[in-house]
Amino acid sequence: MKKKKILVTSALLYVNGLPHLGHVVGCWLPGDVFTRYHKTKGNDVVYVSGTDDHGTTSYISAKEAGMEPSDYIASMNARMKEIAKKLSINFDIFSGTNTQTHHDVTIDFFSEIYKNGYTEVKESSMLFCEHDKIALADRFVYGICPNCGYDKAYGDQCDKCGATYELDALGSPKCAFCGKDAVKKSTKHIYISLDKIQPELQKWVESKKDVWRPHVYAMTNKWFKEGLKPRCITRDIPWGIKVPLKGFEDKVFYVWFDAPIGYISITKELGGDEMVKDRWQNPECEIYNFIGKDNIDFHAVFFPSMELACKKYNLATNVVGFNFLNFEGQKFSKSHKVGIFCDSLLHSDIDIDALRAYLVSIFPENKDSDFTYEGFKLNTNAELVGKYGNFFNRTLNMINKNFAGELEIDFDDIKDSLDENDKEMIEAINTLPTQIGELFEKTEFRMAYKEIMRFASIGNTYLEKTAPWTLIKNGDTTSAKKVLYLCLNMAKALAIVASPIMPNRTAEIWSEQLNFAGRPDDAEQWEDASKINIKKSHKVNLPKPLFARLDDEAIEKYKAEFSK
């Protein structure tokens, strides 16, 4: 089978602020599960992410922390890497946009757009705060909405009526920091001519109708109804990538212009021009963007438009937009301490795989979902302990107790004595791993997880129906061995198919208990999951519980730990 080439990106996080579970659920974890699946499947996949280091907010956060922006960014980036590692998020690279490579790639990207005639210069007025000595763009200025008259409307958008407009239109603008009147100054800015790109973009979006999640497609189409307008891509702030054009030396690119280019520059940082060519300019390579719903516009409209204007890089195969995760029925909020912020996980002894499994089971794929401690406890106890872990435990225990860990048979020895139960079991092993794989491929992670648990249930039911403990008691060791041999093969399959979600526990059971070489997520192992091929001479080790049962005390402990 031909290896696929895949590039997976996870939304770049703003550098000011550490991720909370919402970030993990919206992009880091799905991207990771997706990447791990494809690696196990034997595909050639690369997973890139990092931090978005530019923009006014980052500049201000650094100032508040009393640090130079670069130092601030480096320290935040290091902490995020630590958190990703703790969560077993396996990025091939986690970098940022504050690198020389990124500056070079961005400037080249812009130069192409410029050369291709997709930019225009417009004279517009800018707002400046004489008191804070800062240019006030977008969300750092408020005033009266030209559409509805709301007096706390932002520079580019009114949150009350949803209207968007140019800064010029805002009435009585005031500085968001000090509240003093903002002063208008005339200035030139560069715009990207989205209106010229719309027809081509629309064609691309149309081709994704059946690939994207419905809400992603719907949100994108809204833009076309209004018609795309030229969009300003430069700003008057001191922190960012300098615009390489005469007359614009004191300006930087708008953060949302350079941030998505970060996917390309970070790829370059990882593997040089070769890899950029291989992943961004090779039509064979599939590109997947994992993002939260607030990022859909940028990944489905603006960045693809930029790419079309640049004519150098391929557009995404799928923009996988996730909805939001709530926490115990409320929105995540740093200021109100609602939610789990990942730095508090760093020193916790919480079982990361159990957490990952629960999070996958509630991925907000089609609508917002809710994290609850009760749900976490239930998922761990009922699914992971009761169904999944229990199946391994039952199987291995019986093989050890009765046959000293060695069944000394293979499929050839049993193929002529199969009854209905055995055939159903074999059918499940032969078909379910492939089906589960297809769900991962379609980014239907919740369903994939559900199917894995159903798979384990089939094993438990099979044990119940065949009752090998009774067979042994009655002296029918041949039948008992047959049953346990099939169970052992299913155990192998279960370890492989769950490995993208629970990489640590499955690796543990693979080598320590099932006594196989390597790891369940080794490259090209996925196909092996549906095969019944364990060798005659294979010997398994004694089982031990895979997951710990959670009681109320444990939950209370986590609650206290994470609410700090």
Added chain:
RNA sequence: CGCGAGGUAGAGCAGCUCGGAAGCUCGCCGGGCUCAUAACCCGGAGGUCACAGGUUCAAAUCCUGUCCUCGCAACCA
């Protein structure tokens, strides 16, 4: 007519793309099993699929209308 999401058993949800006997998990009731972390397996009770019209041989699923709920300052996927 601001925008978006949603209303399916006591709770939490899936099913709606491509109409065809209402499903899953938990909880509850009863039974079985004893290999297993009091885990596992089977059976049962419980629903006018928000409401009203329409299309159809057939609608949770398609169309129209109505009602209700949630989110939309900031940090923030």
